[in-house]
Amino acid sequence: MRGISASAPGDNPREGAVVARTLHSWTRGAWWAPEGRGLEVTDAVTGEPVAAVSSNGLDTAATVAYAREVGGPALRQSGFAERAALVKQLALALKERRQELIELSARTGATAADASVDVDGGIGTALVFAGKGAKQLPDGNVLAEDDAEPLGKGGTFAGRHLLTPRRGVVVEINAFNFPVWGMLEKLAPALIAGVPTIVKPATQTAYVTEHAVRILDETGLLPDGALQLVCGGIGDLLDHLGGQDLVSFTGSAGTAAKLRGHEAVTALSVRFNAEADSLNGSVLGPDAVPGTPEFELFADALVHEMTCKAGQRCTAIRRALVPEELLDQVSDAVSDRLAKVVIGAPGAEGVTMGALVGQAQRGEVLAAVDRLKTAATVVTGGGPPAEVAGADSTTGAFMAPTLLRCDDPARPEPHTVEAFGPVSTLMGYRDPAHAVDLLARGEGSLVASVVSHDDETVREIVLGAAAHHGRILVLDRDDAGESTGHGTPMPQLVHGGPGRAGGGEEEGGLRAVAHHLQRTAVQAAPRVLDALAGTAS
Structure with a gap:
């Protein structure tokens, strides 16, 4: 879909020039064009303009009000189970036109396999939420969280927790690396919960999200105001949020801190969730020596995590921890595999790794590598x-997969500097307790993995590292055939982590739906509680 670039109305380009199409926002039931041209986004491979992105002139107060006053009531006319069926229909509509999104994603530097992680992964995630909602949630808008608790001796007075949809809006602010999955993993549970959503995609890849929203709009299935899209900056949008609203953020720890400090969050208690990048680690067990299946699994997994989406995943392996005595063997095994990686334009013959999202991103990765080289x-x-x-290596945002080796794992750089690209640092550890200590130096991570077939080693590392991680994968010869891998969060399980990783949780099955609901303790006669919960016979 290279044809997305086209002259916009009012443009007067020089002859032969490629002019980026100005992205529109979907707000208050219509596609809205911003004032002026906005920020130009270029093709990660060719450097040609792809889109101009701006929200200049957007009425943010009216956008929020439309979600609350139109979108919320429209969604809540149906119940949980019916809205889950709606999510399924929307996901299937995207699935039918997935190839459009796959092809368009090539402009972000993503190979077809990379784009599938985003597009098919997002669609699959929405379908999981839809399936769980249809099977496990009631028809109405009241979810009884637990059984009634007797509060008196005579059995006439009891209490129960009831969950109901919040009367606000979700503002989801997404990262550039997953323009489809990042939207859907937040949108699906919000729609099922009955809470309207305003999506703010990252500027670099907003054109992919915009196309996905156009597909959803063209289905005619979405209730008015249930979904709005803001391409460009959010301006003062957060100023219009209150205590019934939610902000769901994915991105850098620095931006998360800035958003978390907004008065809407600090003074009005807007429900805020952050999933930030982290320095995820993978540990090779002492038993996994060369010749064992686990040694091969570790090397394969590390190379995959370094090269999938050119390393631009918040869950990628940034720190590879191996027994000190195996540093040379692991280094050689990974280097041999990396030498076979073919870098180039998505779709070109033999290419297995594409480009970073843009020249600016490559500059940031190179700068981070320079900082890591002070210790490795x-x-x-x-x-x-x-x-x-x-492709042309001078115009494309290409980066060679980079393996570093740090012989002094006590140095702070590998545990504090993240190169958000195809970069990982190899370090040695003395024993499992030392490996746990090194993992903890990341100050909170989304995921860690342990590659070992020794149950005692696994137990010591998993239980020692659990407090510092949102998810831990144990990989060995027994589960490798079905394992979804280190870097892939599953919608049935929570995605998030403590500390540097943002301190929040996404996904997690119906936990994600409950995040958008208000928990209220109701005290009454048992018959009243049953009637409110919809369980009266």
Whole structure:
């Protein structure tokens, strides 16, 4: 879908020039064009303009009011189970047109396999939420969380927790690396809960999200105001939020801190959730020596996490921890695999890794690698690749997969500096307790993995590291055939982590729906509680 670039009305380009199409926002039931041209976004491979992104002139107060006053009531005319069926229909509509999104994603530097992680992963996530909602949630808008608790000796007075939809709006602010999945993993549970959503995609890949929203709009299935899209900055939108509203953020820890400090959150208690990038680690067990299945699994997983989406995943392995005596063998095994990676334009013959999202992102990754090099040596990579397939290495945002080795794991750099690209640092540890200590130095991570077939080693590392992680994968010869991998969060389980990782939780099955509901303790006669919960016979 290279044809997305086209002259916009009012443009007067020089002859032969490629002019980016100005993205529209979907707000108050119509596609809205901003004032002026906005920020130009370029193709990650060719450097050509793709889209101009701006929200200049957007009436943010009216956008929020439309969600609350139109979208919320429209959604709540149906119940949980019916809204889950709606989510299924929307996901299937996206599935029918998935190829459009896959092809468009090539402009972000993503290979077809990378784009599938985003597009098919997002669709699959929405379908999981839809399935759980249809099977496990009631028809109405009241969810009884637990059984009634007797509060008196005579059995005439009891209490029960009831969950009902909040009367506000969700503002989801998403990262550039997952323009489809990032939206759907938040949107699906919000719709099922009966809470309207305003989506703010990252500017670099907003054109992919915009196309996905156009597909959803064209179904005619969405109730008015249930979904709005803001392409560009959010301006003063957060100023119009209150105690019934929610903000769901994915991105950098610095931006999360800024949003968390907004008066709407600090003074009005807007429900805030953050999922931030983190320095995730993977540990090779002492038993996983060369020749064992676990040694091969570790090397394969590390290379996959470094190269999938060119390492631009919040769950990628940034720190690879191996027994000190295996540093050389692991370094050689990973280097051999990385040497077979073909870097180039998505769709070009043989390409297995595409480009970073843009030149600015590559500059940030290179700067982070320079900081890491003060504590580590480069094993392979370290900069732009010598060759790329089907593209010009000077115009494309290409980066060679970079493996570093730090022989002093006590140095702070590997545990504090994140290169958000195809970069990982290899470090040695003395024993499982030392590995746990090194994992904890990341100050909170989304995920860790332990590759070992020794149950005692696994127990010591998992239980020691659990407090510092939102998810831990144990990989061995027994589960490898079905394992979804280190970097893939599953919608049935929570995605998030403590500390640096944002301190929040996303997904987690119906927990994600409950996040958008208000829990109220109701005290009354048992017959009243049954009637309110819809369980009266």
